[in-house]
Amino acid sequence: WLDVVRFAESSGKEVDVSAPNAWRYRDYVIDSFNADKPYDQFVREQVAGDLLPAATDAQWASQLIATGFLALGPKALIEQNPRQFQADLIDEQIDVTTRVFLGVSVACARCHDHKFDPIPQSDYYALAGIFQSTETCYGGVRSQRNRHPANLLILPVDDPNPSDTPMTPEELADLRTRRDEVQRQAAEARRTALRPNPAGTNPQQNQANQFLLDQQATQLTTRINSVDEAGRPLTVCMGVQDRDRPQDARLLIRGEIDQQAQIVPRGFVQVLAGPQLSLPQNGSGRLQLARWLTAEQNPLTARVMVNRIWLHLFGAGIVRETENFGASGPGPTDQQLLDYLAVQFVEGGWSIKQLIREIVTTRAYRLSSAWDQQRFEQDPDNLYFARAEPRRLEAEVLRDCMLAASGRLDLQRPRGSMISGFPSAILGPNGPVGTVMAPQQMQSAGMRAAATPGLEGAPGDAAPAAGPPARRMLQQGRFGGRFRQGQGEGNLFDASVNYRSVYLPVARGLLPRSLEVFDFAEPSMVIGQRETSNTPAQALYLLNNSFVIEQSEVLSSRLLQDVKTSEDRIKLAFQLVCSRSPTADELQASLQYLQSDQSGQTDDSAAVLARFCQALFATAEFRFVN
Structure with a gap:
């Protein structure tokens, strides 16, 4: 389902900005399927959960989180024209709603009547009026690379992000002072860029400095906004709400925002819904849309x-x-x-x-x-x-099976997400870029403040560890101490964690290698069926990746501890990896390999057995369900 609804924890497109509260929707989906929530209720909550009645605050919070379905899509936050940004946002919401629930691509009628199905362009803009009358809340702070920030929904429960710690009024005031100083330096850097460059100066260096200062100011502002005036962390989520005044959309000729035509009353797809229903004048029409999607008259x-x-x-x-x-x-x-x-x-x-x-x-x-x-x-x-x-096997199942075979699979749900610790961060090819943390967060992560403008360490502080702040945070035990030391090199999200792969971070521009190499769904698109490939990169991953090697070593240690003879270890390894006993030929070949590779030195038995386990992980039988 997360593939279908294009779940991701970042904005994607030109500037990939983190969405630290997207994990709440992921957990909502998992809880709903585990509880066997009726599918019609599941649909209504995602389209109009904020408009449905709720008996308790917990149910109300769950319904608000469910509307994150409409707020999770990719966004061109660097788009300069606000009208174009809104038109693209609405188009994405229409596309995902109709394709996910109805199996029909109404978005094809944005510029002209649908070429194959009886869906006129007016039906597209009838739906556009519903979403135009809806405010999409996805968070963010205005910056040079985020021109379209939005609010977040405050939940009626006390369940803040794990990275959002309380602050005293003095700490909050100090953080605002630091933020103001960084903003002043950023403004000065922008003014400097407009002046002629003196001899010996590097304009690229000044541009990089602008970017870092802008990022620092953004993240400090995000940290300030994460608490109330008393310093208590807020519990927020992505989602949608009706605007105060519903507004019908104008039909756009060829989909161009500067070629407006007649106003189209809000409504549904006529060929599916029949005669147009009258929508309320004091609401967007999302509630009526959600009810029609699950009505008896709609078999799709x-x-x-x-x-x-x-x-x-x-x-x-x-x-x-x-x-x-x-x-x-x-x-x-x-x-x-x-x-x-x-x-x-x-x-x-x-x-x-x-x-x-x-x-x-x-x-x-x-x-x-x-x-x-x-x-x-x-x-x-x-x-x-x-x-x-x-x-x-799908990418997540393949990784989980390795953890299960080694005995390391942690079935407990992690609190939040890796990305929730990087609010409003721009995600580069190796993780968050220009990350800065508030002093409270650094202290909880076992760190000192980095020597960056506006957030200098106090005199006498220990020298910071080598590497950018984001990577240092990982190596020093961020995310509840569940990272292994030394796993921060390369892709930040490849840290060795043992919980289920469905909880791994999903950024649109940066996926964990274990997911990316085995055909993980493109998180910017509605994907109903993943592609399946067989590439050299997959074989190289199973041969060289540190995660695979680590699980092979752990499995070999488990075999050495649980059973005493080489024959029994081979049989147990086949049971754990392939769910069957080895044939006589396989048993004989495996014994010969273990005996010949040890070269008479019993001290190497663990290393040889680890290589044998890795070979089992690399077999087609392990990777395929026959």
Whole structure:
């Protein structure tokens, strides 16, 4: 689901700014699926959770977090024209809403009538009016590289980001003084850039200084905004809310913001919703949209979700293009099956777990992927699921399986996210750039203030460790001490942590290597089905990556501790990695390798066994489900 809703913890596009509160939506999604929340309620909360009634503050907070669905998309924060920025933001919201829930790309009608489906351009701008009447709250601070900051929603619960610590009024005043000084220096640097460059000066160095000062002022402001006037941390989230005055959108000729035409009343897609419903004059219409999406008169929502579940279980959907149920799509391979499952889904209370249980107990799900000449001739492309298809494990599952085999998998959910410790930071190829922390955060991370303008260390402070502040923070035990020492080189997000991979940071311009190399979904797009590749980079990752080597060493230590003989260690290794016992030939070959590689020196048994474990991790059998 996080692939489908383009979940990420940064803005993406030209300037990739961190979104330190995006993790709340991720946790909301995981909790909803674990609790088997009815899918119709799940949909309504994401589209209009802020407009639904709530019995408790906790439920109200959960519904506000759910609306982060509309605020998570990529944003061109450096865009100079505010009207263009708003038009692009609304377009992205229309695209994700219609493709995720309806399997129809209404955004194709932004510039002209849809080329294939009966969706006129006026229907696009009828939906645009709904989202134009909605305020999108995603946070940020105005800076040279963020021209479109927004508010955040304050939650009615006490659950601040783990990196937001309380401050005394004196500390808060001191932080404001430091921020003002950095802003003054940044303004002076900009004025200097406009003057003729004296001989011997470096204009590029001045430009870099402007960037660093601007970043420092931004992050100090973010830190100040993270607490109330008394210094208590605020609990905030990304999301949406209705504007005070709803406003219908004007149709834009060819989608150009400077070519406005008639005003289009707010409404839905006519070919799907039938006669236009009258929307309230005192609301955006999102609540009515959310209710229509899950109404009995709209069969698409159930069909699209059933198809996604089938895809997840079988590797291919009944409708092969999960986001294209329109005329240009391939159509279902079995219309009756799709309709039957959709009806069962709705009549079962929109229970995802009940639908999964019904599917996995069928004969079709239990079919083998073994070669069968007759079945292949009858269904060569496996359009009718005559056999199972071998599938490679997804990136997160592959990493989790290594941790599970080594015994290191931590099933406890981490608090927040790695990115939550870098508010309003611009993310470069190796992590946050120009990061600065408030003194309280540095002290909690075991650090001293870096010697940067406006945030100098106190006289007599110990010299800071080598490397940029962001990397030093990682190496000195940031994020609750769950990082390993020495893992901060290269990509900051490749730190060795043992919790489940679904909680790894997802920045649009910077992914952990364990996810990127194994075809992680592009977080800027709606991705219903990931690509599957087989590349040399994957083999090199399994051969050289420090995480794989570390898990191989831990697994070898586990084998040495749990069993005594080489034969038993090989059998246990196969059970942990491949979920089966080795064949006689495999057992013999493995014994020969362990004995020949040790060269008679028993001290090397752990290293040899670690290489053997790494070889098992690199096998196709470990990476594929047959």
